Amino acid sequence: MNAIEVSGLTKKYGKVEALGGADLSVREGEVFGLVGPNGAGKTTLIKGLVGALRPSSGEARVMGLNPLEDRAELRRRIGYMPQPPALYEDLSARGNVGFFGAAHGTRGLRKKVDEVLDLTDLSERANDPVHTLSGGMKRRVSLACALVHRPEVIFLDEPTAAVDPQLRSRLWKTFRELARGGATLFISTHLMDEAMLCDRITILRKGTIIATDTPRSILERGRTHLVVKRDGAEEEKTIGGRPDDLAAALRPYSLQPDITAIEVETDSLETVVLSLIEKEEVG
Amino acid sequence: MRRMLIVAGRVVRQLLRNPRFLVLSVAAPLVIVYLLKIFFDTMPVTFDVARYAVPVAAFLVHFLAFLLCAIALVQERTAGTMERMFINGFRRTEIIAGYVLGFLGLATFQAVAGLSEAIWLFELDYDEETLATLFVVVWLLAIASVMLGIFVSTFARHEGQVFPFIPLIILPSVFLSGLLVDVDELPGWAEWLGHAFPLFWANDVIQEVIQSSWKLEDVQTSLAVLVGYSVALLLLASLTLREVE
Numbered sequence: 001m002n003a004i005e006v007s008g009l010t011k012k013y014g015k016v017e018a019l020g021g022a023d024l025s026v027r028e029g030e031v032f033g034l035v036g037p038n039g040a041g042k043t044t045l046i047k048g049l050v051g052a053l054r055p056s057s058g059e060a061r062v063m064g065l066n067p068l069e070d071r072a073e074l075r076r077r078i079g080y081m082p083q084p085p086a087l088y089e090d091l092s093a094r095g096n097v098g099f100f101g102a103a104h105g106t107r108g109l110r111k112k113v114d115e116v117l118d119l120t121d122l123s124e125r126a127n128d129p130v131h132t133l134s135g136g137m138k139r140r141v142s143l144a145c146a147l148v149h150r151p152e153v154i155f156l157d158e159p160t161a162a163v164d165p166q167l168r169s170r171l172w173k174t175f176r177e178l179a180r181g182g183a184t185l186f187i188s189t190h191l192m193d194e195a196m197l198c199d200r201i202t203i204l205r206k207g208t209i210i211a212t213d214t215p216r217s218i219l220e221r222g223r224t225h226l227v228v229k230r231d232g233a234e235e236e237k238t239i240g241g242r243p244d245d246l247a248a249a250l251r252p253y254s255l256q257p258d259i260t261a262i263e264v265e266t267d268s269l270e271t272v273v274l275s276l277i278e279k280e281e282v283g
Numbered sequence: 284m285r286r287m288l289i290v291a292g293r294v295v296r297q298l299l300r301n302p303r304f305l306v307l308s309v310a311a312p313l314v315i316v317y318l319l320k321i322f323f324d325t326m327p328v329t330f331d332v333a334r335y336a337v338p339v340a341a342f343l344v345h346f347l348a349f350l351l352c353a354i355a356l357v358q359e360r361t362a363g364t365m366e367r368m369f370i371n372g373f374r375r376t377e378i379i380a381g382y383v384l385g386f387l388g389l390a391t392f393q394a395v396a397g398l399s400e401a402i403w404l405f406e407l408d409y410d411e412e413t414l415a416t417l418f419v420v421v422w423l424l425a426i427a428s429v430m431l432g433i434f435v436s437t438f439a440r441h442e443g444q445v446f447p448f449i450p451l452i453i454l455p456s457v458f459l460s461g462l463l464v465d466v467d468e469l470p471g472w473a474e475w476l477g478h479a480f481p482l483f484w485a486n487d488v489i490q491e492v493i494q495s496s497w498k499l500e501d502v503q504t505s506l507a508v509l510v511g512y513s514v515a516l517l518l519l520a521s522l523t524l525r526e527v528e
Contacts (some may be wrong), residue, residue, distance in 0.1 A: 050370050053528035068527065075372040086363030088293070090300040095293075102289045103371040129300065145367075 001064065003028045003153050003184035004049060008058035011044050011207075018044040020207040021058065026186060026200075028152075031179045033198030033215075034188040035273060041207035042188040043083060046155050049186070050080045062153055076104055079151035083158050085138040089131040093122050093141045096130060101148035112148055119174060120144045136167045143171070147178070154178065156187045160194060172197055192270040205277045215269060221276065222267030228253055229261040241267060286373050290381020294355075298389060308351055308389065312343035312397045320404045332405050333493050338462050338486050340401040341421045345428045345482055346453055348390045352382065352432030353445045361441050375524040379517060383429050390425030394418060409493070416492045416502065423509045424485040430516035431481070437523040456480035461487065484508045 004026035011019040019041045026032040034042045047053045049060050051067035051074060060067055065074040087096050097113045106112055117126050120140040125133060130141060139159065146154060156175075160168040172194070175185055179199075187198065195201045195215055202212040211218060222241035226249055227234055239249045246264065253259055267275075298305055319339055323332050359365040368378060398421055402409070409417070435448045459469065459477030466474045466483070477483045487505040491497050 047528065051527065052366055052370055072372065075370060078370075080367070080370045082363050082367060084363045086367045088297060088364060089362075090297045091293070095296060099289065099293050100367070100371050103286060103368070103373055105285070 005061040009048055009060055010056045010058050012056045018207050022209050024202050024212055028184050029182055030199045031185045033195045033201035035195045035201050036204035040204040043157055046157050050155055077152045079146035079154040081142050081146040081156045081159055085142045087130045092127045094126045096141055097144045097148050100145040104149040106149045116144045116148045136163050153184045158188055203273055205280055210276055210280045219269055222272035225265040227263040230258045286377040287380040290378055291384035294385025308347055309396055313400050315343055316340055316400050333407055336401045336405040337489050340397040341424055341485050344393045344397050344421055344425050348425045348428035349432045352386050352429045353436045354442055356436035357439045357442050369526045375526055376521050379433055379520055386429045394421040394425050413492050420485050420488040427481040427513045430513050434516050434520040456482045481512045
């Protein structure tokens with residue numbers, strides 16, 4: 001069964017269309033990335049899936065449940081980490097995690113709070129008020145709040161925004177561990193190196209999905225620039241982004257002694273995504 | 284019920300974790316009542332202190348309970364914790380009832396402290412029944428104020444938007460509730476408008492019970508209206524607080 005099914009989901013705020021007919025499905029246990037620039041509709045889509053907003057049309061299902069009609073059951077099975085930390089600054093990390101865990105009637109709450117604080121590396125500062133913690137720590141507290149009740153589907157809205165590279169790497173390790181444990185992760189990001197860490201990604205532009213695939217397949221939609229240098233002269237070629245395109249392009253040059261260097265420059269995921277977005281805008 | 288208690292517990296823990304806020308919200312009315320005493324001491328001896336002392340203490344509790352609750356709830360919205368509560372399964376009635384319960388402790392403390400100081404400073408001599416009724420009416424007013432704060436908070440997107448409601452709701456309540464002048468002396472429409480404010484009903488009870496002879500029947504209607512006011516505001520706030528965008 002798919003963990004998430006979205007069909008024709010739209011959301012309009014007056015005349016502004018924040019989401020224009022999104023269709024996608026996410027498999028159970030998948031780490032799914034929602035990629036797009038600011039204002040692409042990533043948060044709107046996530047809010048539609050967690051039941052925080054009423055879509056203008058279309059349908060969404062999470063674990064087969066309607067986010068609005070089946071909200072009582074759904075909310076026990078999902079975890080949500082919003083873009084701002086959304087924490088009680090006067091309370092401790094433990095107080096915040098305990099509060100949101102208690103909302104779900106989580107059994108053995110004290111133990112689970114300790115476990116999730118350990119998972120997010122917060123045990124040492126667990127009793128300090130949140131306002132004394134750094135920005136990165138607050139994000140980890142926010143993540144712990146989303147995980148404490150052991151949800152099956154976890155929605156993370158730009159979880160690593162304004163986070164240093166070291167912490168980002170740790171958070172992604174945690175996301176992978178959660179997926180290995182069977183959880184489905186739906187993560188929005190505008191960072192392409194993070195998108196590469198997802199099993200599949202969907203690219204959103206102005207509320208419209210323009211591509212959904214594995215990061216590698218999306219990369220293959222890009223181009224490779226090839227520069228072959230021989231006898232002081234340079235031959236330039238632009239080929240497709242697939243590995244066999246490169247092999248085919250290099251075949252004619254095989255081991256010719258006058259070739260002094262071969263430079264290969266492959267489009268980054270960011271370049272491919274930007275060109276897909278541009279193509280959409282032109283087309 | 285369980286989630287309502289969870290919200291109330293969290294509100295109380297937040298208040299206790301913020302001693303500066305707690306001390307200010309109780310100390311401020313005490314200081315103002317003392318300033319009132321200094322001001323009233325300059326009045327001629329014929330001036331009826333009792334007519335104003337207790338109602339002013341009640342007004343201070345009303346104003347602070349309204350303002351603190353409204354701001355606390357708006358902060359929930361701006362911080363994103365309100366939305367997070369909804370997504371974690373809290374229902375709006377559970378949040379509102381939890382807030383009322385959480386703020387009730389503070390409002391009760393304000394009511395007891397403010398009234399005790401006014402009675403002590405102004406040397407007011409009331410029998411036990413009158414004192415009990417005064418505490419009950421100020422307490423009910425505090426509950427209505429918390430409800431009013433919750434209701435108003437649903438119209439404000441940030442803390443700054445709470446302040447325009449002060450001249451809109453609190454100041455007319457001072458002028459039209461009978462606190463400064465008898466409502467009979469106001470134009471008909473203003474007298475009618477005064478009935479819309481909870482302070483009017485609280486003041487009605489206070490003025491009645493500080494007379495030397497009074498019976499419960501004289502004040503039960505106003506007490507019932509005060510309770511009704513809280514229930515009506517609770518329902519209105521429940522309707523205006525949106526769980527889904």
